[in-house]
Amino acid sequence: MAFAIAGIGAAQALTIELKDVAADRVERQRAAAAGALPLPGTPNVAFLQARLRDKGVTLADPILIRIFKAESELEIWKQKGGGYILFATYPICHWSGTLGPKLRDGDRQAPEGYYTLSRSQTRHVGRWPRSLDLGFPNILDQSQARTGSSILVHGGCSSIGCFAMTNPVSDEIHQMTLAAMDGGEQIVPVHVFPFRMTDKNLAAQDASPWKAFWTNLKEGYDLFEQTKRPPIIGVCSGRYIFRETQVRESAGPLEACGPTLTAIREQDQWLRDVPYPTPFTPRLASQSPETARPIPQVQSSLDGEAPAAPMFSWPLIR
Numbered sequence: 001m002a003f004a005i006a007g008i009g010a011a012q013a014l015t016i017e018l019k020d021v022a023a024d025r026v027e028r029q030r031a032a033a034a035g036a037l038p039l040p041g042t043p044n045v046a047f048l049q050a051r052l053r054d055k056g057v058t059l060a061d062p063i064l065i066r067i068f069k070a071e072s073e074l075e076i077w078k079q080k081g082g083g084y085i086l087f088a089t090y091p092i093c094h095w096s097g098t099l100g101p102k103l104r105d106g107d108r109q110a111p112e113g114y115y116t117l118s119r120s121q122t123r124h125v126g127r128w129p130r131s132l133d134l135g136f137p138n139i140l141d142q143s144q145a146r147t148g149s150s151i152l153v154h155g156g157c158s159s160i161g162c163f164a165m166t167n168p169v170s171d172e173i174h175q176m177t178l179a180a181m182d183g184g185e186q187i188v189p190v191h192v193f194p195f196r197m198t199d200k201n202l203a204a205q206d207a208s209p210w211k212a213f214w215t216n217l218k219e220g221y222d223l224f225e226q227t228k229r230p231p232i233i234g235v236c237s238g239r240y241i242f243r244e245t246q247v248r249e250s251a252g253p254l255e256a257c258g259p260t261l262t263a264i265r266e267q268d269q270w271l272r273d274v275p276y277p278t279p280f281t282p283r284l285a286s287q288s289p290e291t292a293r294p295i296p297q298v299q300s301s302l303d304g305e306a307p308a309a310p311m312f313s314w315p316l317i318r
Contacts, residue, residue, distance in 0.1 A: 024072060025072065025093075025094050025095070028072070028091065028093045028094060028157060029093070029094055029157050029158070032093055032156075032157035032166060033157070037166055037168070038166070038168065038169070039091045039093060039166065040091065041089070041090075041091045042090060042091060042166075042169060043088045043089075043090065043172075045168045045169060045171070045172045048172060048175075048176075051087075051088070052078075052087075055078065055080070055085060055087055056080060057078040057079070057080050057085070057087065058183075059175075059176065059179040059180075059183075060179050060180065060182060060183030060184075061078050061079045061080070061180065061183065062078070062079040062084075062180050062183070062184075062185040062188075062250070063076055063077060063078055063079070063087075063176055063177065063180045063185070063188055064076075064077040064084055064188070064189050064190075064191070064224075064230050065077075065117075065132075065153075065173070065177075065188065065189070065190045065191070066190075066191045066192075066193070067092070067153075067163060067190070067191070067192045067193065068193050068194075068195060068196055069095060069099060069110060069112070069192070069193065069194050069195065070099060070194060070195035070196075071195065071196060072091055072092040072095065073089055073090065073091060073092060074089070074090045074091075074092055074153070074163065074165065074173070075088070075089050075090075076088045076089075076090075076173065076176060082229075082247040082248070083227065083228035083229055084228050084229060084230070085228070090165060090169050090173070092163050092164070092165060093156070093157035093164045093165060093166050093169075094157050094158060094159045094163075094164040095110045095159055095162070095163050095164070096108045096109070096110060096159045096160050096161060096162075097109035097110050097161070099112075099194040099195070099208075099210070100112065100194065100208075100209075100210045101113060101141070101146065101210070101213065102136060102141070102146060102148055102151070102161065103146050104146065104147050104148065105147040105148045105149070106148075107148075107161075108160045108161055109161060110151070110159070110161055110162065110163060110192075111134065111136045111141070111148075111151055111161075111192055112192050112193060112194050112213075112217065113138060113140060113141065113192055113217070113240070114138065114140075114189070114190075114191055114192075114217075114220060114233050114240055114254065115134040115135050115136065115138055115189075115190040115191075115192065116135060116138075116187045116188065116189055116190065116251075116252075116253050116254060117132055117133075117134070117135065117177060117187065117188040117189075117190060118135075118186065118187060118253075119178075119181050121133040121134075121135055122174065122177060122178055122181070124150065124152060124154075126150070127154075128152055128154035128155060128156075128170075130155075130170070130171060130174050131152040131153060131154035131155070131170065131174065132152060132153040132154075132173070132174060132177060132190075133150060133151065133152055134151045134152070134153070134190055134192070136148055136149070136151040138235075138254055139235045139254050139255075139256045139260065139264070140235045140238070140239075140240060140254070142264050142267070143235065143238060143256070143260050143263050143264055143267075144238060145267060148161065150162075153165060153170065153173060153190075154170055155167035155169075155170035155171070156170075185250065186250070186252075187250070187251065187252050187253055189230045189233075189251050191220065191221070191224070191230075193217060193221060194210070194214060194217075197214070197217060197218040197221035197222070202214060202215065202218055216239050216240055217240070219240070219242055220233060220240060220242045223242050223244060227244055227245070229244070229245045229247075229249075230245060230251040231243060231244060231245060231251065232244075232245055232249075232251055232252070233251065233254050233255075234254065234255040234256065234257065235254055235255070235256045235257070235260050236256065236257035236259065236260050237257070237259065237260070238260075241257075
């Protein structure tokens with residue numbers, strides 16, 4: 001970890017990696033390095049079945065994962081009756097970057113947006129075989145020419161684009177995701193927000209260049225808060241589009257409207273003409289979640305993300 005490097009070099013590393021809004025990540029990394037685990041606020045993972053019984057749910061019930069960057073929290077929601085209830089809130093040991101979406105491969109930025117997990121995304125070749133690959137870039141990311149790969153929810157407490165949860169917590173989240181899939185949930189939604197999307201928090205971001213993007217994210221956040229069911233989500237004209245799910249209806253993979261698919265295909269063709277390997281393969285709505293995966297890239301020593309590639313002036317498709 002960055003602070004394990006002695007002297008001035010450690011301070012410089014922390015300044016570069018942690019120059020953002022969540023200073024508590026420094027303390028959490030130090031606590032993890034010193035073996036002071038579990039982190040404060042962590043549920044007792046040794047009693048998972050008892051906690052499930054207390055909530056009146058089972059391990060096989062469908063789940064929703066929500067991540068809040070500024071608060072450094074990950075939530076697991078469980079389906080119960082006609083809606084979902086909050087089962088557990090875990091402290092995120094570390095995430096890198098600052099508020100705002102991930103834009104390009106190697107920018108050390110954790111993403112924001114609406115992602116989905118299929119069974120193939122619960123296995124990873126590399127340092128974290130038991131981890132969850134969020135599937136970045138999703139359709140909206142691709143339509144905006146955002147690049148990267150292997151953005152994970154994994155163990156440990158070091159990250160250059162992923163969400164590091166410590167090993168015991170990561171194992172519980174992984175176990176619950178697989179159990180939900182074994183129970184019949186084919187697609188697990190993952191909603192990643194910059195902060196809790198209250199009116200007050202969003203109003204405080206009037207000067208941010210991401211205000212419009214976050215306002216769009218809030219539409220899906222508000223719909224879930226109202227219904228306590230993950231919404232059906234599509235992508236069109238550079239925006240997420242939301243539809244309320246009915247009782248017992250399942251949210252599936254993100255879909256895209258015709259113009260968005262055309263923009264992705266045209267962008268992919270443009271990239272094929274560039275004398276450098278295409279950094280991603282567009283995942284179209286017609287593809288199954290099992291086969292539509294980004295091209296694997298070289299992994300870094302700390303995380304799943306590949307090192308930075310040469311930059312191009314890609315047009316934003318809106």
